[in-house]
Amino acid sequence: MCGFISIFGPDGTDTIHDVLSGLLAIQHRGQDAAGVVTFKDRFQAKKGLGLVREVFADKHLQRLKGPLAVGHVRYPTVGMGEDTDVQPFWLDYPVGVAMAHNGNVTNFHELRGSYFNHRHIHLASNCDLEAVLYVFADALMRRAGEGIDPGDVRAAVREVFDRVKGAYSVVGITAEGMYAFRDPFGIKPIILGKKTTPEGVWYAAASESVVLDVSGYEVVRDLAAGEMLWIGKDREPHFLQVADKPHRPCIFEYIYFARPDSFLDGTSVYEARMELGRRLAASFRTTGFHADVVVPVPESAKTAAQTMAEELGLPCREGFVKNRYVGRTFIMPNDETRRASIRAKLNPIRAEFEGKDVIILDDSIVRGNTSKQIVAIARQMGARKVYFASYSPPLLFPCLYGIDMSTKREFIARDRTPEELAREIGADHVLYQTVEEMIDAVRVAGGTPEREFCTACFAGEYPTGDITESMIASIEQDRLAAARG
Numbered sequence: 495m496c497g498f499i500s501i502f503g504p505d506g507t508d509t510i511h512d513v514l515s516g517l518l519a520i521q522h523r524g525q526d527a528a529g530v531v532t533f534k535d536r537f538q539a540k541k542g543l544g545l546v547r548e549v550f551a552d553k554h555l556q557r558l559k560g561p562l563a564v565g566h567v568r569y570p571t572v573g574m575g576e577d578t579d580v581q582p583f584w585l586d587y588p589v590g591v592a593m594a595h596n597g598n599v600t601n602f603h604e605l606r607g608s609y610f611n612h613r614h615i616h617l618a619s620n621c622d623l624e625a626v627l628y629v630f631a632d633a634l635m636r637r638a639g640e641g642i643d644p645g646d647v648r649a650a651v652r653e654v655f656d657r658v659k660g661a662y663s664v665v666g667i668t669a670e671g672m673y674a675f676r677d678p679f680g681i682k683p684i685i686l687g688k689k690t691t692p693e694g695v696w697y698a699a700a701s702e703s704v705v706l707d708v709s710g711y712e713v714v715r716d717l718a719a720g721e722m723l724w725i726g727k728d729r730e731p732h733f734l735q736v737a738d739k740p741h742r743p744c745i746f747e748y749i750y751f752a753r754p755d756s757f758l759d760g761t762s763v764y765e766a767r768m769e770l771g772r773r774l775a776a777s778f779r780t781t782g783f784h785a786d787v788v789v790p791v792p793e794s795a796k797t798a799a800q801t802m803a804e805e806l807g808l809p810c811r812e813g814f815v816k817n818r819y820v821g822r823t824f825i826m827p828n829d830e831t832r833r834a835s836i837r838a839k840l841n842p843i844r845a846e847f848e849g850k851d852v853i854i855l856d857d858s859i860v861r862g863n864t865s866k867q868i869v870a871i872a873r874q875m876g877a878r879k880v881y882f883a884s885y886s887p888p889l890l891f892p893c894l895y896g897i898d899m900s901t902k903r904e905f906i907a908r909d910r911t912p913e914e915l916a917r918e919i920g921a922d923h924v925l926y927q928t929v930e931e932m933i934d935a936v937r938v939a940g941g942t943p944e945r946e947f948c949t950a951c952f953a954g955e956y957p958t959g960d961i962t963e964s965m966i967a968s969i970e971q972d973r974l975a976a977a978r979g
């Protein structure tokens with residue numbers, strides 16, 4: 495689950511500062527690598543492994559000139575982790591195109607094996623974006639004459655939709671303008687913003703609305719599922735619908751990935767988490783258990799913990815202090831790194847546990863490493879009872895759309911009853927949201943009673959309809975091999 499931003503500023507401006515501010519705002523979406531490509535007479539790039547602040551120095555900013563730019567922060571999925579895989583990618587020929595994406599191409603191996611060998615194109619990386627870039631650039635070259643118009647981009651996106659399967663939100667630039675498109679099911683978000691300065695009008699397309707906030711852009715709107723955007727020489731946004739499938743945005747964005755101050759498809763992530771907390775309070779009440787305090791696992795669970803505590807008439811306390819300089823455990827590349835970092839990341843405050851019945855609230859239950867350690871810490875701090883709650887349902891199926899969360903057999907809640915799960919992690923009771931309650935909470939928060947979501951990692955139904963058991967098995971094997979190193 496990566497993050498991106500693409501900007502088209504007025505002639506004569508340099509957009510690099512807005513790009514870097516935007517990437518810093520979505521650093522939580524990927525901490526493994528960062529990159530920027532700008533265009534002024536030619537493409538200029540700087541990419542590297544590490545955080546945004548580690549990859550970019552003043553000397554790079556002097557070089558990254560021009561009103562057109564695209565930037566990316568990477569969260570690695572299978573096969574990615576090398577510096578050759580760092581986005582954005584670009585091609586000077588057949589037409590100059592730079593591109594970044596968020597998602598996962600599920601037929602990457604097939605594309606690589608047939609289409610590209612056949613056309614004598616050799617992909618230089620293991621990054622699935624490269625396949626999307628070649629399909630797009632090749633189709634654009636065949637269409638574009640004197641200049642690129644919205645119809646040319648539409649034809650290129652149509653070809654991507656025909657050939658490329660999976661989930662992918664894409665942004666990028668050419669020598670003439672900026673484009674963006676969202677896969678036919680719109681699984682990953684893209685939002686467009688606009689600002690006006692004395693130099694003229696600026697447009698930015700990004701993964702989350704916070705990117706727009708930090709540099710003063712007003713929201714224009716989210717792209718729809720299967721929709722494309724082109725902003726060319728006329729500096730007007732051209733939105734064209736390319737595919738007509740049902741919209742299935744990733745519900746896990748609201749649970750964990752997005753920042754609480756972001757809006758995704760018009761729904762506030764903060765409001766969604768507040769509603770999730772209220773609903774969990776209602777189910778805790780039905781247990782009849784006594785509790786003294788709600789303690790969130792920082793950072794994602796803070797919002798839901800506040801409303802859960804309010805509903806239960808309990809204090810919500812900061813029982814764990816997070817070291818902000820240790821990365822997000824969920825998106826760390828392997829189990830060993832994750833285990834070692836949990837204790838370094840969360841330090842308890844004894845006064846919030848000692849002699850108390852504590853509800854510990856987390857965003858999700860995945861492999862159980864974090865849950866087990868957190869429960870153990872609470873007990874070491876003298877908690878009388880430890881109730882472990884998650885404001886999403888337990889993850890049971892792998893995400894094949896861009897989050898390398900686990901293989902099936904690693905999910906701790908798989909084939910376990912809540913009682914068995916509680917025993918496994920050492921808690922007195924385990925409480926989690928149902929899939930139906932989760933969906934309803936996000937719908938209520940957004941005022942969108944009809945909206946459907948991708949909930950595949952919770953319920954096992956993959957919206958793209960092309961996911962087979964053998965595909966899952968093969969991706970899981972890759973993940974296990976990658977974990978073994």
Ligand code: SF4
Pocket residue numbers: 661681743744745746747892893894895896897948949950951952
């Ligand atoms: S499987 Fe889960 S994490 Fe992946 S896109 Fe769907 S809801 Fe999001």
